[in-house]
Amino acid sequence: MTLAIQIEQARFAYPPLAPGQPAPWVIDGLDLALGQGEWLAVMGASDAGKTTLCLLLAGLAPYLTGGELQGRVTVAGRDTADHPPPALAGVVGLLFQEPEAQLFNPTVETEVAWGLENLGLPLPEIHSRLDEVLALLCLDQVRQRAPGDLSGGEKKRLALASVLAMRPSLLVLDEPMGGLDPAGQRDVLDALSGLRRDRSTTIVMTESDPEAVAAFADRMIVLDGGRIALEGTPRDLFHRPGQLAALGVAVPQMARVAVTLNEKLGAAFSFTSVDEARQALAVYLG
Amino acid sequence: MADPILEAQGLWFWYAGEQAPVLRGLDLAVPRGEFLALVGANGSGKTTLTKHFNGLLRPRRGSVRVDGQDAAGRSVGELARHVGYLFQNPEQQIFSPTVRQELAFGPQNLGLSPAEVEARVDGALARFRLSDVAGSPPAILSYGLRRRVTLASLAAMDPPLLVLDEPTVGLDAPGLAETFGWLAELHARGRTIVLVTHDMSLAAEHADRVVAMRQGQIIASAPPSELFRQRGVLSQASLVAPPVVALARALIPLGMRGDSRSVESFCEEYAALLAGRAAPRQPREPEL
Numbered sequence: 001m002t003l004a005i006q007i008e009q010a011r012f013a014y015p016p017l018a019p020g021q022p023a024p025w026v027i028d029g030l031d032l033a034l035g036q037g038e039w040l041a042v043m044g045a046s047d048a049g050k051t052t053l054c055l056l057l058a059g060l061a062p063y064l065t066g067g068e069l070q071g072r073v074t075v076a077g078r079d080t081a082d083h084p085p086p087a088l089a090g091v092v093g094l095l096f097q098e099p100e101a102q103l104f105n106p107t108v109e110t111e112v113a114w115g116l117e118n119l120g121l122p123l124p125e126i127h128s129r130l131d132e133v134l135a136l137l138c139l140d141q142v143r144q145r146a147p148g149d150l151s152g153g154e155k156k157r158l159a160l161a162s163v164l165a166m167r168p169s170l171l172v173l174d175e176p177m178g179g180l181d182p183a184g185q186r187d188v189l190d191a192l193s194g195l196r197r198d199r200s201t202t203i204v205m206t207e208s209d210p211e212a213v214a215a216f217a218d219r220m221i222v223l224d225g226g227r228i229a230l231e232g233t234p235r236d237l238f239h240r241p242g243q244l245a246a247l248g249v250a251v252p253q254m255a256r257v258a259v260t261l262n263e264k265l266g267a268a269f270s271f272t273s274v275d276e277a278r279q280a281l282a283v284y285l286g
Numbered sequence: 287m288a289d290p291i292l293e294a295q296g297l298w299f300w301y302a303g304e305q306a307p308v309l310r311g312l313d314l315a316v317p318r319g320e321f322l323a324l325v326g327a328n329g330s331g332k333t334t335l336t337k338h339f340n341g342l343l344r345p346r347r348g349s350v351r352v353d354g355q356d357a358a359g360r361s362v363g364e365l366a367r368h369v370g371y372l373f374q375n376p377e378q379q380i381f382s383p384t385v386r387q388e389l390a391f392g393p394q395n396l397g398l399s400p401a402e403v404e405a406r407v408d409g410a411l412a413r414f415r416l417s418d419v420a421g422s423p424p425a426i427l428s429y430g431l432r433r434r435v436t437l438a439s440l441a442a443m444d445p446p447l448l449v450l451d452e453p454t455v456g457l458d459a460p461g462l463a464e465t466f467g468w469l470a471e472l473h474a475r476g477r478t479i480v481l482v483t484h485d486m487s488l489a490a491e492h493a494d495r496v497v498a499m500r501q502g503q504i505i506a507s508a509p510p511s512e513l514f515r516q517r518g519v520l521s522q523a524s525l526v527a528p529p530v531v532a533l534a535r536a537l538i539p540l541g542m543r544g545d546s547r548s549v550e551s552f553c554e555e556y557a558a559l560l561a562g563r564a565a566p567r568q569p570r571e572p573e574l
Binding site: 045046150181209245249250257264277 | 304430528
């Protein structure tokens with residue numbers, strides 16, 4: 001079976017600011033294999049290499065950024081060294097951290113349709129995908145608005161709608177929850193869950209909000225200095241707050257409750273959701 | 287209210303060419319020294335409201351008073367002496383060739399002496415762990431670092447009122463801890479803080495008062511422990527109570543008070559409840 005992602009001994013450095021200046025390895029010996037349909041959360045401090053990993057997976061680094069890549073980055077069986085970003089359209093979809101970076105059309109509708117037109121899809125197909133993603137991300141009411149006039153959260157959902165319309169088999173999301181209100185976060189996470197269930201879409205998301213990671217991801221890596229410092233399930237890793245703190249990673253509130261009470265009471269709680277915590281704590285009270 | 291530092295009265299605003307007003311007759315008074323969290327759905331008008339506080343937007347109807355004076359007729363530059371503003375997107379406010387110059391820009395415009403400017407810049411660089419990149423162009427820094435540059439710029443200005451629009455997006459755990467450590471210090475020194483956020487855990491833990499907006503109006507204003515109890519308000523404003531608040535409330539039938547605002551306060555109360563259960567029951571005093 002073809003893996004959704006296979007990264008072997010990748011090292012990457014951006015071009016130096018000026019000739020002769022140092023170009024440090026931002027990704028520095030990273031190995032990763034991910035099966036189709038997995039949901040991977042990438043965590044780590046600022047400058048751990050999270051965004052660069054996203055750019056590598058989308059083939060934008062080094063294609064657009066310049067710089068030097070060693071090792072191999074393969075997505076859906078395609079080596080990004082031989083497949084420039086246009087050849088990866090429909091395979092990888094990237095959501096940038098700042099939605100402004102990918103919005104440039106005059107209206108919400110044309111923004112979403114732009115990529116589809118470039119795929120050369122027939123008009124009825126474009127219309128049906130447009131309707132589907134705008135409904136999925138609750139953007140029906142703003143179809144004719146200019147992207148620049150949308151609120152921060154709406155821009156984020158529009159950028160995601162444009163990515164989803166392309167139906168990539170691998171979604172790479174750089175801080176997808178940033179700027180979304182709690183209801184919007186839930187809508188987006190539910191939409192992503194649906195895609196994974198119905199189309200077996202693989203999801204890689206960098207995320208600083210541990211609550212979303214705990215609730216949705218089935219695997220988690222923590223980057224440090226461009227390599228993987230910790231790897232496991234969110235539940236396991238979130239119950240190691242000391243290690244995570246040293247790596248600059250926040251822990252969800254429920255796991256913090258579990259760890260704090262374990263220390264205070266000598267208990268052995270392990271929970272990441274409110275429901276689990278309520279049940280365990282009620283039983284413990286007797 | 288005696289001497290509010292910020293006051294909006296009957297505020298209406300609509301963007302040019304749009305039919306629907308974004309702010310609809312909104313009233314808000316912020317007392318000096320308050321830590322206020324402004325919450326609500328995307329598009330509810332939070333950013334539009336706060337941009338009136340430093341003059342980036344001007345009311346179509348109604349008025350805004352900053353530090354006791356009408357904001358009308360005062361320039362953005364003048365208002366910047368009173369109001370420090372952190373944009374949602376760091377790109378919107380970074381423009382100097384180096385991080386150090388970026389931080390010095392505001393204090394220089396306050397007319398401070400070069401020595402005072404330098405002291406403030408050095409302090410802010412150290413506080414936000416930016417000393418190593420002081421000579422770098424901000425544009426090459428990662429999002430999280432650029433975020434810290436904008437926070438450090440505000441710290442160097444040290445205005446009486448700070449308005450922060452989603453300051454935590456893109457910050458890692460240490461960045462978050464140092465930002466809220468800094469805000470707590472400012473709050474203790476009597477600075478006023480208006481925090482626009484979608485992070486209900488932060489609002490619950492740090493704010494004196496939470497103001498919820500919906501469709502350009504304020505639909506609730508209460509201390510966090512009260513606001514997160516109001517289910518109707520939560521759903522109208524697209525809010526979700528923070529996990530620890532939801533957990534505390536779910537355990538009320540077992541004797542928890544249900545007003546925890548942080549993981550620490552929850553765990554203390556739970557441990558105390560458990561200790562109380564284990565101890566032999568005291569005979570109750572007869573009620574008078």
